[in-house]
Amino acid sequence: MKPTVSVVMTCYNYEKYVGRSIESVLAQTYEDYELIIINDGSTDNSDSIIKSYIQDKRIYYVIQNNAGQAKAKNVGIKHSCGKYIAFLDADDLWEKEKLELQLPLFNKKNVGLVYSNATWIDGTDSVLGQGWLGGYLKPRSGKVTKYLIYDNFIYFSSAVVKRECIEDKGCFNESQHMSIDWELWLRLSSKYDFDFVDRHLIKYRWGHVGQMSKNQNMRLECSMNILEDYLRSNAKHISFAAIRGALAYAYYNRGCHYQRSDHNVSRRYFMKAIKMNPLKMKAWIGLLNNMLLSGVRNRCF
Numbered sequence: 001m002k003p004t005v006s007v008v009m010t011c012y013n014y015e016k017y018v019g020r021s022i023e024s025v026l027a028q029t030y031e032d033y034e035l036i037i038i039n040d041g042s043t044d045n046s047d048s049i050i051k052s053y054i055q056d057k058r059i060y061y062v063i064q065n066n067a068g069q070a071k072a073k074n075v076g077i078k079h080s081c082g083k084y085i086a087f088l089d090a091d092d093l094w095e096k097e098k099l100e101l102q103l104p105l106f107n108k109k110n111v112g113l114v115y116s117n118a119t120w121i122d123g124t125d126s127v128l129g130q131g132w133l134g135g136y137l138k139p140r141s142g143k144v145t146k147y148l149i150y151d152n153f154i155y156f157s158s159a160v161v162k163r164e165c166i167e168d169k170g171c172f173n174e175s176q177h178m179s180i181d182w183e184l185w186l187r188l189s190s191k192y193d194f195d196f197v198d199r200h201l202i203k204y205r206w207g208h209v210g211q212m213s214k215n216q217n218m219r220l221e222c223s224m225n226i227l228e229d230y231l232r233s234n235a236k237h238i239s240f241a242a243i244r245g246a247l248a249y250a251y252y253n254r255g256c257h258y259q260r261s262d263h264n265v266s267r268r269y270f271m272k273a274i275k276m277n278p279l280k281m282k283a284w285i286g287l288l289n290n291m292l293l294s295g296v297r298n299r300c301f
Helices: 018-026 046-051 069-079 098-107 163-169 180-189 216-233 240-258 263-276 281-300
Strands: 005-011 033-040 059-064 084-089 111-121 127-130 160-162 193-205
Touching (some): 005 069, 018 046, 018 084, 033 069, 059 069, 069 180, 084 098, 084 163, 098 111, 098 160, 163 180, 180 216, 240 263, 240 281, 263 281
Parallel strands (some): 005 084, 033 059
């Protein structure tokens, strides 16, 4: 019999964490699931650790040459057969009631994705914080596209997606190196409603050695490409004000990021933000700070 939920976990050199991630799935109070683990070419001891769990008949294990996170996750989806697909990174953890609390929300009409709140932990399991960060990074339900174009407020390891939605809108975009979840969520949001459980149902590990999202420059470049491509393809379905607002927000964040390393690049992004939204005072302040900092550097050198 096909399980109701397919849990897709990908692992690349997470020997320190993968065992506990697997155990957090096996401890679920909701038991009608399969766990598909894709070892994406790990060179550490991940393989031996994963193999110590595969006597459990609910686990399906695939080893492949390193192909990147998008391809690895798509391989997991291809091997899955559940009505719902849940995702878990091999360094994160689930609370035992996660699936039990999320699945009933799919009974609502047109809900295609359900996510949850999270507790942030570091590489040693110390708690860094809880919940969303505020601003645009806060939970939304229903038609979420007009909020999601600003920022990705959905914790990846909290997401459960109805299979028919992925079959309709496609899997992860393998041409993207980072922010692949945001790109997929945007595509899904254009047609399906989202809902969330405001409980800390996952432990999201942040800032440890090997975490890909630490490459901030690449992440910003990828997310900018995703946003611009999505807005071009869906301009007819998003208000002009929302498009300009999202672009102003993205350009402003990049201006702040490059202010630490390249004032010229930072200045260009602040000017783009102002062009999209002349009333965005933070962008004007950032531009002024760049001018002042450049002046100090010129006097010093």
